[in-house]
Amino acid sequence: MSSAAANTARTNAETNAKTKASNALLRLDNIAIMRGQRLIQQSLTHDMKAGGITLVTGPNGSGKSSLLRAIAGRLAPAQGSIDCNVPILYVGHQDGLSPALNGRQNLQSWAKLNEYASADGEIEQAIDALNATNFADLPVRVLSRGQRRRFALARLCLGPEQALWLLDEPSAGLDIDTSQLLDRVISRHLDKGGMVMAATHLPLAPQTRPAILALNDINGAAA
Amino acid sequence: MFDYLANPTRFVRIADVLFRPVAILATGLILVGLYFALFASPADYQQGDTVRIMYVHVPAAWLAVLGYVAMGVCALFYIVWRHPLADIALRAMAPVGALFALLTLVTGSLWGKPMWGAWWVWDARLTSMLILFFFYVAVIALANGFDRAERGSRPAALLALVGVLNVPIVKFSVDWWNTLHQPASLIRSGGVSIDPSMLTPLLFMLAGFHLYFVALVILRMKALLIERRITSLQLRQARQTAKPVHPTNTGPNA
Amino acid sequence: MNAFIQQIQRDLAIAWASRLDIGVILLFFVIIVTMFPLAIGPQPEILRPLAVPLLWIAAFLSILAGFDRLFAADLRDGWLDQVALSKLPLFAYVIAKAVAHWLVSGLPLLLAVPIVGLLLQVESAVLPSLVIALLIGTAALTLLGVIGASLASGARQAGGLMALLVLPLALPVLIFGVLASQPEAGSFMSPHLKLLAAVLMVLLAIAPPVAAAALAEADDDGGA
Numbered sequence: 243m244s245s246a247a248a249n250t251a252r253t254n255a256e257t258n259a260k261t262k263a264s265n266a267l268l269r270l271d272n273i274a275i276m277r278g279q280r281l282i283q284q285s286l287t288h289d290m291k292a293g294g295i296t297l298v299t300g301p302n303g304s305g306k307s308s309l310l311r312a313i314a315g316r317l318a319p320a321q322g323s324i325d326c327n328v329p330i331l332y333v334g335h336q337d338g339l340s341p342a343l344n345g346r347q348n349l350q351s352w353a354k355l356n357e358y359a360s361a362d363g364e365i366e367q368a369i370d371a372l373n374a375t376n377f378a379d380l381p382v383r384v385l386s387r388g389q390r391r392r393f394a395l396a397r398l399c400l401g402p403e404q405a406l407w408l409l410d411e412p413s414a415g416l417d418i419d420t421s422q423l424l425d426r427v428i429s430r431h432l433d434k435g436g437m438v439m440a441a442t443h444l445p446l447a448p449q450t451r452p453a454i455l456a457l458n459d460i461n462g463a464a465a
Numbered sequence: 466m467f468d469y470l471a472n473p474t475r476f477v478r479i480a481d482v483l484f485r486p487v488a489i490l491a492t493g494l495i496l497v498g499l500y501f502a503l504f505a506s507p508a509d510y511q512q513g514d515t516v517r518i519m520y521v522h523v524p525a526a527w528l529a530v531l532g533y534v535a536m537g538v539c540a541l542f543y544i545v546w547r548h549p550l551a552d553i554a555l556r557a558m559a560p561v562g563a564l565f566a567l568l569t570l571v572t573g574s575l576w577g578k579p580m581w582g583a584w585w586v587w588d589a590r591l592t593s594m595l596i597l598f599f600f601y602v603a604v605i606a607l608a609n610g611f612d613r614a615e616r617g618s619r620p621a622a623l624l625a626l627v628g629v630l631n632v633p634i635v636k637f638s639v640d641w642w643n644t645l646h647q648p649a650s651l652i653r654s655g656g657v658s659i660d661p662s663m664l665t666p667l668l669f670m671l672a673g674f675h676l677y678f679v680a681l682v683i684l685r686m687k688a689l690l691i692e693r694r695i696t697s698l699q700l701r702q703a704r705q706t707a708k709p710v711h712p713t714n715t716g717p718n719a
Numbered sequence: 720m721n722a723f724i725q726q727i728q729r730d731l732a733i734a735w736a737s738r739l740d741i742g743v744i745l746l747f748f749v750i751i752v753t754m755f756p757l758a759i760g761p762q763p764e765i766l767r768p769l770a771v772p773l774l775w776i777a778a779f780l781s782i783l784a785g786f787d788r789l790f791a792a793d794l795r796d797g798w799l800d801q802v803a804l805s806k807l808p809l810f811a812y813v814i815a816k817a818v819a820h821w822l823v824s825g826l827p828l829l830l831a832v833p834i835v836g837l838l839l840q841v842e843s844a845v846l847p848s849l850v851i852a853l854l855i856g857t858a859a860l861t862l863l864g865v866i867g868a869s870l871a872s873g874a875r876q877a878g879g880l881m882a883l884l885v886l887p888l889a890l891p892v893l894i895f896g897v898l899a900s901q902p903e904a905g906s907f908m909s910p911h912l913k914l915l916a917a918v919l920m921v922l923l924a925i926a927p928p929v930a931a932a933a934l935a936e937a938d939d940d941g942g943a
Contacts, residue, residue, distance in 0.1 A: 278615040336797025342736035354725040356805045599887040610874035620870035623933050638891035
């Protein structure tokens with residue numbers, strides 16, 4: 243374990259040097275991801291610069307969600323290092339909304355938690371950007387999946403500009419109009435220097451010509 | 466040394482080598498101890514032959530407490546250094562320690578009946594041991610309480626750590642409670658003065674119990690490691706048989 | 720600090736949305752207390768000396784019943800992930816949860832004790848020290864609940880497991896708490912109350928880091 247730790251330390255030092263040199267804001271270096279006892283990904287390496295967008299694709303069980311969680315810091319990689327020099331906004335599999343509160347209250351609560359958005363106007367703008375104003379006063383528990391998703395995504399508009407957005411199936415459950423709204427929101431974010439990494443089955447923001455990170459199910463039978 | 470043992474396959478090999486001599490030594494020590502305990506040591510002038518239960522009761526109590534501390538050390542290794550074998554060791558030790566606690570309670574009860582006339586009294590030490598038994602059961606239940614088996618490892622380790630911190634508090638509070646509610650203590654358990662001739666069997670039994678603990682833990686660790694391997698193989702088999710017959714995508718990880 | 724207060728406010732707002740739940744806890748308290756005279760017999764001479772201990776046990780069991788709600792919703796909703804990503808440290812989040820939970824579960828119980836105590840013939844002379852001791856005791860128990868809930872969330876029998884975890888740890892609180900509820904002749908700060916407060920301090924030191932460690936890599940086991 244100590245020689246492995248030394249290796250990781252060396253790798254970290256090299257990574258930091260490389261990151262600064264190439265101004266990659268996100269660097270995944272040879273990471274392995276385990277869920278409990280099972281190894282679900284290994285030898286993953288990927289870079290992202292400002293304005294970059296990566297779509298993570300792969301079959302179920304290939305570790306897309308786990309990869310996003312690892313970058314978000316909710317899951318420690320079993321090996322390798324993850325370096326991220328910008329704030330992170332995460333919209334995961336779950337919405338991060340309390341069903342007991344309404345959409346607006348949920349966003350206000352989240353904004354106060356992160357000390358973003360001091361003005362109420364910003365929250366209204368974010369709700370409007372996802373076209374959710376009409377039902378922002380209803381308790382979240384009566385909303386459909388797609389409606390809830392809009393509030394989860396509205397969070398993205400409240401965060402800092404040069405942030406990394408980690409999105410897990412962001413357009414799942416959204417109708418076409420809202421998907422296009424989302425694409426637009428993503429475009430604007432990239433233009434301002436932000437980054438997006440999204441795990442998705444569906445096409446997302448094709449106008450931004452995203453890079454693809456394809457994961458394989460390493461536990462499945464080889465072809 | 467701990468790094469060296471971290472490889473499960475290597476550990477299983479070492480365990481195989483170690484187990485038999487430890488078990489034989491443990492058995493030998495216990496048999497010798499029992500001989501001394503039952504035949505070659507004096508009876509107590511007050512309690513007669515019933516004092517001989519002490520030779521099982523005291524070592525069992527010692528191992529019950531020591532086992533919990535050992536579990537706490539494993540928990541520390543697991544939480545802080547993420548040592549893979551620490552989790553296995555913790556899961557191996559918990560039921561063994563719990564059994565020693567139970568043995569202490571049962572022998573305490575058997576010892577108490579002729580002395581106090583009741584199968585159970587709320588004596589401070591027995592009460593503390595009962596609570597320690599609950600602590601053990603809680604760790605075991607938590608470690609095994611999740612659908613995904615290994616999910617319970619970290620919570621159980623954290624609980625073991627919390628328990629180790631709380632055992633002194635519980636002991637203190639039970640002693641406090643006992644002195645307040647029973648100002649005239651009926652008997653001081655373990656209040657037999659230790660005559661040198663009583664020390665010999667006690668030490669033999671103590672040593673034997675220690676090695677018995679070690680032998681049991683080694684055996685259980687091996688069994689747990691093999692169980693994990695089986696689960697891994699089953700998981701792999703499940704994923705492989707889920708694939709459709711036609712060839713799937715090839716990838717960079719050949 | 721703002722984020723800390725905001726977390727408490729959020730939980731209070733959520734609790735207010737389902738405020739009938741508070742009534743459930745109180746009712747549970749009353750029902751348990753009712754069980755004792757029904758089991759023991761109604762004679763005041765028998766009930767009166769047992770009143771304080773039985774109230775403590777009933778209070779413990781009532782608070783216990785609410786522990787699986789402590790983190791379950793935040794885990795299920797994915798709110799915990801958001802907290803972990805925010806600048807609010809996890810241990811501060813844990814303390815905020817404990818405060819909110821006590822306000823919703825412990826405080827109503829405390830306020831109901833003088834009335835519910837009547838069912839057990841509790842002496843009014845005992846009430847001040849009883850309420851103060853219960854104040855500290857319920858706070859300690861809430862912290863224990865935080866430990867139990869953070870460790871056992873997601874388990875198969877989460878509620879039962881939490882009880883199994885918390886009750887052995889709660890025994891010192893019960894011992895010192897009951898002793899501290901009896902008023903010492905003259906003095907207000909009995910040694911038992913100080914011991915109870917000491918246990919609370921220990922728990923204040925242990926519970927947040929332990930719960931934060933348990934929640935640091937928690938997820939709801941969803942997704943691939």
